[in-house]
Amino acid sequence: MMSAIWFGTQKPCIDTFLRPFVDECRDLAINPLQWIDSTGICHICRVFTLVCSSDAIVRAILRNCKQFNGKFGCDWCLHPGEVVEKGRGFVRSYFYRKHAERTHTQFKTDATDAYHTTTVKHGVKGPSILLLLPLFDIVSGFIPDYMHCVLLGVCRQMMGLWMDTCNHLQPWYIGRKIQVFERKLLSIKPPTEITRSPRSIAQRKFWKASEWRAFLLYYAFYVLPGILPTPYLEHFFLLSCSIHLLLQQSVSFSDIKKAETSLVSFVKKMELLYGRENVSFNVHQLTHLSTSVWNWGPLWSTSAFTFESNNGYLKTLFNGTQFVSQQVVEVFLLWQEIPRRLNELCFEPWSDFGKFVCSITGLSPLQRIASFKTVSEPSRIHMTASMEITIENLIQAPVFNKYAESYDRFIFGNVMYHTAQYKRILKRDNTFIKIKDIHAQLLHLLISKINCVCQSECSCSPTPILIVQIYSVLNSPRMISSTIAAKTAKTRHIKAFFLNDLVGKCVQMGGWFHFQINLKPINIKSYSTTP
Structure with missing residues (x-):
């Protein structure tokens, strides 16, 4: 019956746009796709559409539902929202309340009722052409895209609350400290994986989603303390730490539950700290992020960044x-x-x-692309006494060869690293790392035949060794998990490690170490190489 009633229930332009896609998906589900691989084996595959990522406005059009500012505007639960006064007008607030979850079956029932009665049922205006897609769940198949919901939504909203002069009488207003905020923000030197350097807060309306992501996950830990009052700071870190957990390469069940608890707490406290009128639909969507991760994997796997x-x-x-x-x-x-x-x-x-x-x-x-590759000209050096000592402690043997080749740039695991000897890039810092379970700064990459005593050319294999400066971990604030960020202090302790001990690169600001999560890997073709 559903296939017979959706005609004309959506806007003609949407029907025209989606019809070829829906028809092809239905055909691929019924008639398998046959293809032959490089070994000559024939494969038969059926193609199904399972998940759709979009912003809130487009999602309402695709599902043929009311928008977020209408009653029952949530795509995943039956929260009706409440119209409250804000400034000189009114907004729909989605303050935290537990409501029944939507289901695919219920949506089809509501769509059918809306079609026959020409009314809106639970925010559903009528059937959607996407209901014709085989195996596609019209409710869980749509996800709250964190790029629009969190970064361009909640993060930008929070910054507006803190900086907007209309809030100058509110306890969270930090517009009077904007010079301190700006100085700390512009002093940050992120690694090359964070593609955009920090921009002035005065240009925040032009910030891209990747800039809001960098602020939420990294910069806020360094910039906001001492500027934003503690209750509001702890509240914002609930969001930051939750998104950190849901952006991991692999998210455990316990991490999902922890993030869900923190996000629910964030939404509840949003009403208490900022007022019911500021509990926007984007804030409400946070309560559905954990379910999305449980169904479809980490947030990065379904975000709109790729598109x-x-x-x-x-x-x-x-x-x-x-x-x-x-x-x-x-x-x-x-x-x-x-x-x-x-x-x-x-x-x-x-x-x-x-x-x-x-x-x-x-x-x-x-x-050939190797997992380890030097990308700079070597300089032949004579090891200093401190280098010899650290290397001897590493190999538990004397260093016979006192000479080594020193490199200031290299690629390991498809990630670019710099040593402290590299001075060319002034606005980037790729020297801070996590090696084993230690936070450190890369001082030297040495490649040497450390145990070689041959008098002429030999077949001894050179060994790459990292010389690093250790950072000791201090007690972090109680709302910051040590698995997300660590407060550190620079020490005078120098230590040597083998290359395989290197875990990954870190973002370091004002003593805060953040182990990077799913930052874009370096493309090896972008760097000049030496044979």
Whole structure:
């Protein structure tokens, strides 16, 4: 029955836009897709649509429901919201209350009733064409995208509350301390994985989602203490720590429950600290984030960041406004064809032309990408006494070869690292690391045949060794988990480690160490290499 009643219930433009996609998905679910792999084995696959990521406005259009500012505007529960006064107008507040969860079956029933009675039932205006998708759950299949909900939503809302002069009489207002805020923010030197450097708070309305992400996960720990009053600071850190947990590479059940408890506490305290009128729909969506992670995995796996990034790439494939689709197809096919054509040519991969070709096609020289690779010219040094001592403590043997090659940049595990000897990038800092369970700063990367006593050329293998400066961990505030961030102090203790002891890179600001979570890996083709 559902397939017969959805015609005309949605806006014609949405029906026209979605119909080809729905028809193709239904066909792929019924008629399997056959393909042959490189070994000649034939595979038969059925294709299904399971999850959709979008912002709140588009989600309401796709589901044929009321928007977030309407009664029963939540996509996952039956929270009706309440209209409250704010400033000179009114807003719909979604203050915390426990309401029944929506289900796919109930949505279909509400859609059918809305169609037959020409009324809105629990916020559902009528059937959606997406109900025709096989195996697609119209409720849990949509997720609260954290890029729009948290970063461009709650984070930006909180900053507006703190900085907006209309709140100058409120206890959370920090506009009088904006110079201190700005000085601390602009002094931060993030690693290269955080693609945008900190920008002035005066330009916050132009901040991208990635800038709000960096502020929420890293910068806030250093910038806000001493500026934002303690109750509001602890409240904001509930959000930051919860998002940290839900953005891990692998999220455990206990982490999901911990994040859920913290997010519910955040929503409850939002009403107490900032007033019911500021409990927006974005704030309410936080209560559904944990369920989304439980159903579909970490927040990064379903966020809109990937789509936004691909949209940026598509914009580079055309110029002007004429024949856009044809331009995109032609340029895309051209770039796909370049690697195959280059393999037919004969050129020296280590020549200047060869390096240039590799840089624009993504091909590494000789088609080899190792997990460890130096990306700078070596400098031959004579080990200092302190270097010898630290290395001897590491290998538990005397160092016979006093000479080593020192590098100030290298790639390990597809991540770029700098040593303290590298001075070229002034606004970035890639020297802070976690090595074993220790927080440290990279001082030197030495590659040497430390146990070699040969008098002439030999086959002894060189050993890469990291010389680091240790940071001791202090007691962090009670609302900060040590697994998310650590308050540290610089020591004079120098220690040597093997390269395989390196766990990963950290973000370090004012003594705070943050172990990075799912930051974009370095593309090895972007760096000049030495054979």
